Amino acid sequence: MTDSSDRNLSRLLVRLSVFLFLVSATSSAVAQIRPQRKLLLEVSGVERAELQKGLFAYDDYGGAIISSLPGRISVLATEAERSVLLERGYDVTTVAQDTSELTLRKRSLYGESLELPSIYHTYERILEIGDSLMATYPNLIRRRQIGTTTQEGRGIFVFTISANVNSELDRPAIMFNGCHHADEIIGAQISTEIMRTLVAGYGSDEEVTRWLDSYEIVIVPVVNVEGHYVVTHNIDPRWRKNTRDLDGDGILYEYGEGVDINRNYDFNWAHGGSGDSTNSRYRGEHPFSESENRAMRSLASDRRFLLSISYHSQGEVVYYPWSWRGRTAPDDKLLTRIATGLAESIPTMSGDTTYHAEYGAGTVGQSYPWLYGRYGTFDFIVETGRGSHIFPLEYVPQIVESNLKGVRYLLRQAGGPGLALKVRDADTGNPVEAEVWIPTIDSEDVDRRRTRATGSHWRLLQPRRYGVHVSAPGFETAILEVEIADVGWTDAAIELTKTP
Numbered sequence: 001m002t003d004s005s006d007r008n009l010s011r012l013l014v015r016l017s018v019f020l021f022l023v024s025a026t027s028s029a030v031a032q033i034r035p036q037r038k039l040l041l042e043v044s045g046v047e048r049a050e051l052q053k054g055l056f057a058y059d060d061y062g063g064a065i066i067s068s069l070p071g072r073i074s075v076l077a078t079e080a081e082r083s084v085l086l087e088r089g090y091d092v093t094t095v096a097q098d099t100s101e102l103t104l105r106k107r108s109l110y111g112e113s114l115e116l117p118s119i120y121h122t123y124e125r126i127l128e129i130g131d132s133l134m135a136t137y138p139n140l141i142r143r144r145q146i147g148t149t150t151q152e153g154r155g156i157f158v159f160t161i162s163a164n165v166n167s168e169l170d171r172p173a174i175m176f177n178g179c180h181h182a183d184e185i186i187g188a189q190i191s192t193e194i195m196r197t198l199v200a201g202y203g204s205d206e207e208v209t210r211w212l213d214s215y216e217i218v219i220v221p222v223v224n225v226e227g228h229y230v231v232t233h234n235i236d237p238r239w240r241k242n243t244r245d246l247d248g249d250g251i252l253y254e255y256g257e258g259v260d261i262n263r264n265y266d267f268n269w270a271h272g273g274s275g276d277s278t279n280s281r282y283r284g285e286h287p288f289s290e291s292e293n294r295a296m297r298s299l300a301s302d303r304r305f306l307l308s309i310s311y312h313s314q315g316e317v318v319y320y321p322w323s324w325r326g327r328t329a330p331d332d333k334l335l336t337r338i339a340t341g342l343a344e345s346i347p348t349m350s351g352d353t354t355y356h357a358e359y360g361a362g363t364v365g366q367s368y369p370w371l372y373g374r375y376g377t378f379d380f381i382v383e384t385g386r387g388s389h390i391f392p393l394e395y396v397p398q399i400v401e402s403n404l405k406g407v408r409y410l411l412r413q414a415g416g417p418g419l420a421l422k423v424r425d426a427d428t429g430n431p432v433e434a435e436v437w438i439p440t441i442d443s444e445d446v447d448r449r450r451t452r453a454t455g456s457h458w459r460l461l462q463p464r465r466y467g468v469h470v471s472a473p474g475f476e477t478a479i480l481e482v483e484i485a486d487v488g489w490t491d492a493a494i495e496l497t498k499t500p
């Protein structure tokens with residue numbers, strides 16, 4: 001080899017290595033980026049599974065299929081994908097064309113104006129509705145703040161509904177909450193309608209009147225206030241998590257950032273969601289790292305809800321606690337009965353059947369295992385509607401109406417049968433905060449239930465005889481034998497004696 005050919009060879013090697021570097025950089029980028037889809041199509045007359053064959057691999061949230069509503073599928077596509085659909089003979093309409101995928105998503109989910117239909121409430125609007133209800137029904141509804149959001153410090157509010165709502169209430173408490181997930185906005189809609197229906201029905205609707213006289217009903221219309229802002233202010237209809245600025249670059253609405261606050265509760269947190277911060281189910285750095293979750297914790301530990309519903313979308317299914325690696329919940333029979341009844345009380349969008357109930361996993365940092373495992377609350381995740389997270393406006397009234405039937409079903413369950421226990425200090429007569437457990441039911445999987453600061457405790461039970469154990473620091477543990485009646489609350493009182 002001559003000198004010059006050596007030089008040529010080394011130049012060639014340099015070029016080759018630069019080329020290889022470029023190839024590897026490009027191919028790794030290609031592996032992460034989906035095909036550039038510039039078309040928004042509506043395809044009708046075909047099932048989602050059929051349409052997907054060989055196309056539109058479902059890549060989690062932000063996938064190419066935006067929604068699949070009865071009779072029409074909304075999908076992002078490349079020209080090539082569109083050709084395949086036409087070749088297959090499907091009915092394909094090109095709705096819009098744009099280089100920005102976000103714009104196409106907005107077009108699909110918000111409509112031609114690229115703005116969320118005004119039937120959906122912003123948080124400001126929800127608070128206005130609540131305030132106007134408070135002005136009209138000052139003795140039935142009040143508002144209070146339970147915390148602020150993680151990133152932007154916005155207020156998180158709850159509305160309490162009960163007869164004589166401004167007095168100290170010591171009644172069984174039931175919660176309804178919406179929008180842990182920002183894009184599942186129908187939950188806020190349902191929660192707002194629950195508020196209206198309950199206060200307006202007091203005095204005229206016999207059942208509603210009885211419920212407000214007997215229970216404290218707590219509504220958290222929007223848990224994820226800052227994420228809900230992103231969706232309802234037309235910024236990004238895909239948003240699911242809160243807006244925690246994980247990389248600290250000061251850009252708040254950067255898709256992929258944020259924490260999934262329905263994976264941030266501390267019950268089996270490590271087993272749920274994802275540890276990858278870009279994942280749509282990112283569980284956060286540690287349990288209760290997010291202030292939305294801490295707000296919910298302070299509310300739950302204060303009220304120790306008997307029953308609750310957390311509204312999500314979609315799927316027309318009710319998830320409940322739990323099938324924990326094959327083990328069921330200590331209250332499985334009751335939970336299954338109520339979850340099934342709740343599901344069967346809610347008609348589906350097609351109207352020919354109802355929602356169905358399924359066990360959720362116990363091993364996730366979600367609200368239902370947390371509320372049940374820590375506080376004994378029977379919490380149900382209701383996945384409202386089917387085929388989209390944000391529904392076209394023509395579906396909204398029906399989904400809300402159907403779910404109000406579920407609300408009525410749940411509130412009917414709050415009448416028992418069960419145990420209404422009052423725990424006092426034998427010496428002073430003062431209420432005692434005590435642990436209350438039934439060894440024949442409760443397992444190590446759940447925390448012991450506790451009375452409130454008022455010494456009161458309600459627990460739904462199947463009618464039969466139970467040995468109820470009551471203990472508190474500084475007192476002798478007591479065992480109460482109770483026969484739970486077939487209907488209503490069985491009242492019982494126990495006085496604890498101080499340890500000598």
Ligand SMILES: [Zn+2]
Pocket residue numbers: 181184262312313
């Ligand atoms: Zn959800």
